[in-house]
Each structure stands twice: as C-alpha cells, then as structure tokens.
Amino acid sequence: QLADLEPLAFAALHQMRSAILGLAPGGLDSRRLAAGLRKHMNSLCIGRRLAFDVHVTPAFDRWPLALRHELLLIAQEGVANIARHANACQARIAIEECNGGVAVIIEDDGVGFDPAQAAIVDGVGLDGIRRRVERLGGHFLHETQPGEGVRLYIDIPLQRAAPLP
Structure with missing residues (x-):
C-alpha cells in the first residue's frame, strides 16, 4: 500500500516545489530557473550570509521539458541540503x-x-538526488569530508533523459 502512495507523494512534492519557485513547468527556462533557485536559497537562508552563484547554460532551453523539470527538482534538493546542513559561506550550482x-x-x-x-x-x-539521476540514466558522485564542504557531480545523457513516466 505504501508503494501505491509514493507516486502521489512525489506529485504533491513536485507541485509544491514548483509553486514555491513560481515556475510553471511549461515556462521553465534557464533564466527563470536561475532566478528561482536564488529566490529559493534566499528564502531558506533568511538571516544568514551566503554567497550563492547559479549558472544555467542557455542550452537548457532546448532540452526536453521532462528533463528540465527533473533538473529543477535536483537543483532544489541541492539548495535545500546546503541550506539545512552545510553552514556554508559560499555555494554554487552550475548546469551545463x-x-x-x-x-x-x-x-x-x-x-x-x-x-x-x-x-x-x-x-x-543525497539519496533522493542519486535515485532521480539514475532514473534518468545518469551518474552521481559526491565528494566530502568533515570540514571540507560538499561537491556533487552529476552527468545525465541527453538522449536517454527525455522519456520519463
């Protein structure tokens, strides 16, 4: 029975996250994604000083909508992890x-x-990000040690990433 609820929970989570960023999936482009991620980070880090850099390639706008939406969710989870756990002064997201x-x-x-x-x-x-990347046919690697920050490396093939349920 829990397995039946998982898709509903994921759908509700997707809708909530899109609403938070003010992004309608059909209108998701590189500029709006970058601005939305900055807004999301600022809302999670109220009262903290964090230099946050976001770069999203203009090629993002040509990619399949399903892939762009998945990248939005991956980036949002990355932002949330940084805000919740990192106690960072600087953070960066790059999508190329x-x-x-x-x-x-x-x-x-x-x-x-x-x-x-x-x-x-x-x-x-991180496990949620890893599973999402693997569903897209990609690879996920993280590097970290106590006191040394976190680096996530994700690569996803464009030809395999388009069809999602």
Missing part, C-alpha cells in the same frame, strides 16, 4: 551541456560530512 549530455555541479564550502554516514538515510537528500 557537456559531451552530449548534461553536467550538474552543486558545491558548498560548508561543514561537509563523513561519507560513510551518507548511506544511513535512504530516500531523502
């Missing part, structure tokens, strides 16, 4: 076209964590 695919880098200069502890929580945060 690279070697026939999409390259995403999400990084911060925060507190980092013990990579061995990342596997303990299933289905949320």
